[in-house]
Amino acid sequence: MQELLMNAWNGWQRYINDGKYAALLMIVLLFLWFRGKEEKEKVLLIYTTLVAVMCIVPVSAAFLMGYQTRFYDYEWIWNYVPVTLMIAYGGTIFLGEYWERYKKSVWKCAGLLLAAVILIILCGGMGKKVFDGQTERQERVAAQEVLEQLLEDAGGQDICLWAPQEIMAAARAYDGSIQLIYGRNIWDAALGAYSYETYGETEENLYLWMCNAEETGTLTYTVEISEQLASEGVNRILLPGNIAAEELQQLTAALGMEAVQLGEYYLLRVD
């Protein structure tokens, strides 16, 4: 319960940190409550107000988080609040009333609409991106090209692959026939909730080894590496292209394989 309360407290801080839709919702609710006219949609207004308060107060927010299951974080309890609906509704009522008042002046009506649009934009993310979609797409496309060549090279043979992170991330999303020694869930903790499977020391060592190779361009061959690869049934290895030729030669000699250039990577085949 304490953990839920802490999550509820921190979650609210996160929720209002980047964009201000919560503030816009509060403005709309205050406008609808105090505009001096009887509200036609009382049920919606009262419900939204009550549940919004429940989402803000940590104790009730923790209750809602418990109800939605621990699979979801704090921000998902705001699903119970019709944020988009109420902001759109309140904005429409406001514009509708003031347009009635200024209906003879087109400029005033257009100005009011523009002001409302600017307010929504200012309360949004202001262009701030949560993630770099363009770059991720480019990486995904580049990885898919490499995977296509890999599959062509394999000529229909089943593949068990060990490769740098961007290739491993794209592999099974591209083609379900490619097996991996570890998947995205080894670095994306959120995916861990989808199954009871865990990784052993072997997979974690291989993951860390590959991360080190990508970052530093150095390869440290140990006998354990080849034993671990053999135990996982790996038959295709992709190594980053920034590796020094000497180190690559040492590794391939120790593993008894040949390295072939495949795009920006080196391909090692285990037949």
Added chain:
Amino acid sequence: MAFVLWLLMALVPACLGKCVLHILYRNQPTQETSPADYWLTGGMIVIGLAEAAHLAGCILGRSFSGCVVLFGMALGVCLLASVVILLLEKKNQKKNPALQRKAEQERVRKAFSSGESDKGQWIFVMFGIIVIVQLITLATMQSVYLDGDMTLETVNSFLTTDAIYQVNPMTGKAYTLGMPLRLKILCLPTFYGILCKAFGMSAEQVVLGVIPAFVLLGSYLAYSTVAKKLFPENKSKRAIFMLAVALLYSVGDYMFGMDGFGVLHSGFRGVTIRAAILLPYTFGLMLRKKYKLVVLCILAEACIVWTLYGMGACVAVAVGMLLVQFAIQWYAKRQGGKEAGVCKNS
């Protein structure tokens, strides 16, 4: 084939939904439902059929191809039944003068209502432009958020192994410890896989391209039903409402979990379908007192989102709105009773 998929996804749910609404609301005036209701209701029926096919695969052990056939047959039968029922209804209307009069009145009402104020037309144009830009962005898969989600891998696993959840989607190897049953029974990956198999498209094209576009459109349909309830006689206000929703989506993608983020970057996820379609539709249905359709929303959510034994957001919203409604009615009766007492005394 992509075009055929688009066409069928637009028409099939609408046909199914119209029939279901005709059965559920036989005695109510037709102007209380709209084409948006048909498509949304039909969409929920399609989810139900996908769930049945999925359960056949993951619990009864049918192959994935078998599930595709099962889904196809079930959908075909439902579609055929819908067409027959709707044709029979039309025939009955022609034979029954009272029904014919009602249909004629409906036609006249619609003809006159199109003469409402056209001030909202230019606002609808602005709304349309925003939607087109959003659709182009979605269809070209410009900005897709895949963190914390494995739908693509799961669909590909089903297609490759011709089985449901026999291998770990992350690695392609057999499960050793398995996965939570509550997650296993969710049908979206199977539904997407069925579309891939039936139309010969890749998982990426369906999951990242087609589905998010339909979720966006479905969301606007859901909000359009709400707009019609909130502003029944005023087209301009409905236009402003829809424009506001489109704008809120466009600039509201600043955080994972926001509605705008979901529809623009991860429309294929169950939580996005719930937040963008099922929940706004549930709010609208509760305001319109169409409780039978709310039950469909609750069931649809249970099929696509991890909920607490089926108790999800739609149930919470429905119960919350009902409680508030009863509280208001009770308060109004109490006030009415007090005023009657005061009048009597004076």
